[in-house]
Amino acid sequence: MSPFADLGAFAALPRVAGLALSADGRRLAVGVQTLDPERTKWLSALWEVDPEGRRAARRLTRSAPGESAPVWAPDGSLLFTSARPDPATKPGGEDPQPALWSLPADGGEARQVLTHPGGIGRVAVAADTGDVVVVAATLPGVADAEADAARRKERKEAGVTAILHEAYPVRYWDADLGPAAPHVFWAGRLPADPPAGAAPDPVGLRDLTPDAVPPIGSGDDVALSPDGALLVRTEAVPDGPAGRRDRLVAVETATGGTRVLVDDPLADVGSARFSPDGTALVCVRESLTTYDEPPDYTLLHVDVATGAVRDLTAGFDRWPSAPQFGADGSCVYFLADEDGRHAVFRVPVDGGEPVRLTADGAYSDLQVARDGSALYALRSAYDEPPAPVRLDPETPGQHPDPLPNPGTLPQLPGTLHEVEATAADGTRVQSWLVLPEGASADQPAPLLLWIHGGPLMSWNSWSWRWCPWVMAARGYAVLLPNPALSQGFGQDFVRRGWGEWGEAPYTDLMAAVDAVEQRADVDATRTAAMGGSFGGYMANWVATQTDRFRAIVTHASLWDLDSFTGTTDAAYYWEREWGDPLLHPKRYEQNSPHRFADAIRTPMLVIHGDRDYRVPIGEALRLWYDLQKRGVPSKFLYFPDENHWVLTPGNATVWYETVLAFLAEHVLGEGWQRPGLL
Numbered sequence: 001m002s003p004f005a006d007l008g009a010f011a012a013l014p015r016v017a018g019l020a021l022s023a024d025g026r027r028l029a030v031g032v033q034t035l036d037p038e039r040t041k042w043l044s045a046l047w048e049v050d051p052e053g054r055r056a057a058r059r060l061t062r063s064a065p066g067e068s069a070p071v072w073a074p075d076g077s078l079l080f081t082s083a084r085p086d087p088a089t090k091p092g093g094e095d096p097q098p099a100l101w102s103l104p105a106d107g108g109e110a111r112q113v114l115t116h117p118g119g120i121g122r123v124a125v126a127a128d129t130g131d132v133v134v135v136a137a138t139l140p141g142v143a144d145a146e147a148d149a150a151r152r153k154e155r156k157e158a159g160v161t162a163i164l165h166e167a168y169p170v171r172y173w174d175a176d177l178g179p180a181a182p183h184v185f186w187a188g189r190l191p192a193d194p195p196a197g198a199a200p201d202p203v204g205l206r207d208l209t210p211d212a213v214p215p216i217g218s219g220d221d222v223a224l225s226p227d228g229a230l231l232v233r234t235e236a237v238p239d240g241p242a243g244r245r246d247r248l249v250a251v252e253t254a255t256g257g258t259r260v261l262v263d264d265p266l267a268d269v270g271s272a273r274f275s276p277d278g279t280a281l282v283c284v285r286e287s288l289t290t291y292d293e294p295p296d297y298t299l300l301h302v303d304v305a306t307g308a309v310r311d312l313t314a315g316f317d318r319w320p321s322a323p324q325f326g327a328d329g330s331c332v333y334f335l336a337d338e339d340g341r342h343a344v345f346r347v348p349v350d351g352g353e354p355v356r357l358t359a360d361g362a363y364s365d366l367q368v369a370r371d372g373s374a375l376y377a378l379r380s381a382y383d384e385p386p387a388p389v390r391l392d393p394e395t396p397g398q399h400p401d402p403l404p405n406p407g408t409l410p411q412l413p414g415t416l417h418e419v420e421a422t423a424a425d426g427t428r429v430q431s432w433l434v435l436p437e438g439a440s441a442d443q444p445a446p447l448l449l450w451i452h453g454g455p456l457m458s459w460n461s462w463s464w465r466w467c468p469w470v471m472a473a474r475g476y477a478v479l480l481p482n483p484a485l486s487q488g489f490g491q492d493f494v495r496r497g498w499g500e501w502g503e504a505p506y507t508d509l510m511a512a513v514d515a516v517e518q519r520a521d522v523d524a525t526r527t528a529a530m531g532g533s534f535g536g537y538m539a540n541w542v543a544t545q546t547d548r549f550r551a552i553v554t555h556a557s558l559w560d561l562d563s564f565t566g567t568t569d570a571a572y573y574w575e576r577e578w579g580d581p582l583l584h585p586k587r588y589e590q591n592s593p594h595r596f597a598d599a600i601r602t603p604m605l606v607i608h609g610d611r612d613y614r615v616p617i618g619e620a621l622r623l624w625y626d627l628q629k630r631g632v633p634s635k636f637l638y639f640p641d642e643n644h645w646v647l648t649p650g651n652a653t654v655w656y657e658t659v660l661a662f663l664a665e666h667v668l669g670e671g672w673q674r675p676g677l678l
């Protein structure tokens, strides 16, 4: 049986995430998530993949809490973080926090090298010297790690969990901000393994960001120069009342001396990476949105000594991300959405147009070999989960070489097609269409419209959370359209939907559905619409505008745009587009689904997690209440401890079971089957 037809087998498929190339280019470390023995968590272990593709992938680490964030030191040792217990110390009462571990270049056991009471977050290593900086959450006003641990103990023993805020924001994603803030610590050169019987040298930590305070922590977007002399980090600064924007700050690691490197009052600046000789940086500039204009992204080349800035991608009508220099510093590689793909591009530093290197698929975790011979990345597509590949650094439009894959490429229960429709204004709307095995004119498949989130994103890659093949295994066709506001189709395509979510984004989706409903292998009488987050907003909007679908599933959705904007974790991000609700109520009134609740006739499944601070639970509570009050047939799948996404195997399984049962009832006309564990 296909693993997509059996949710237990689906949850057990290994998932590849994260890639790191060693300094000598001879070893790749890959993260692989698998189910723990109790099947209650996905655990990440590190595997080694041969960049030449000759040796089979082999597992490097094994522990109950798992390992993540691999980064190679120049001496060939592999650093990673893990909350595994340290065999060298007596077990204490507290659960261990993630610590920094080092696996020697020539094998053997990993040893713990660094701990902090707030846990070790991001780790950066200087490419030439091997100096290390780490990010760790630190309480305000404490002098060192011991004082930090003592203050944590004091708060715990006094039963104090309260946080006093003096600035916006107060939450991020699923975490409360404060009282600890992320600080960046200098660890320097890590000591070598001690001889048998000797205690390892302790690693001292020096705070490079002693002034970081909540909620304006220094975050974990950091880069270390190849000689370890300069740290560049992204810093959030106030931008108007209750607003924030990001700028780049440089810190001399020897003295802690700090200077602002790139500060643009009209943009967020981040994702900085050093050139191989350390004299320049490349970073991403995202213009702050306004009532009239969506964001635009460009790559900046920054002279480290003078702070002089040059635009590398002016006139490029796509949104570059994740830049890094080529091996000799003469070009920059980056990723960008284009036409339902997430491609690798290359742009010369001294001027010239970006060239797209990859024909198809979606890439992440790009790694540049230091001798310039190759690029490595994880590649996925709607019909292939992420897997490691090798690319030629220069060839445009290539199909990369697959490398040994510690994950799987299971047989799919159907086929993937690229389709398009034409909107009323003549604009092309690109979509992916998954067809189940056996769909034909004699046996047309019921259709699910899936609406992506963001909204400034696109359907372009494999998804374990929203996996259309689970639906295809039950006979559904799944349509994944990229309507107005999707990225990768040019700035004008985003502008078409800016501030008018209920207009072109909605009508583009309906045009895409109209077009596939013309197909003989699709059953236009048995259809449903589903979406998460912005996709959930749109599912709610669809419910208020049309009765053409038999069912609607709305996950982590926006229902009342005014209440959402005031309670989400980054209100300023949305208010720039919508305007102040008191001064500019128009967009809220015209586009908020809650104002049209009386029009809803379609049965709805509402799904939400209580730890969702991106779209707070109040949206779902109000939507559910409004549906119940109006007698709309509806169900509410509530997750008390999931965030914006459903991330534990048990809850992810009942998510799919409940969605499938709801669709079976309303789309296939079968009786309601309550999932066994609910």
Ligand SMILES: CC(=O)N[C@@H](C)C(=O)N[C@@H](C)C(=O)N[C@@H](C)C(=O)O
Pocket (backbone or CB within 6 Å): 453, 454, 455, 457, 532, 533, 534, 535, 570, 573, 614, 615, 644
């Ligand atoms: C700061 C912010 O709100 N950023 C947006 C990209 C965002 O998180 N939008 C959500 C409403 C959303 O639609 N998220 C989708 C992509 C998801 O699946 O998380």
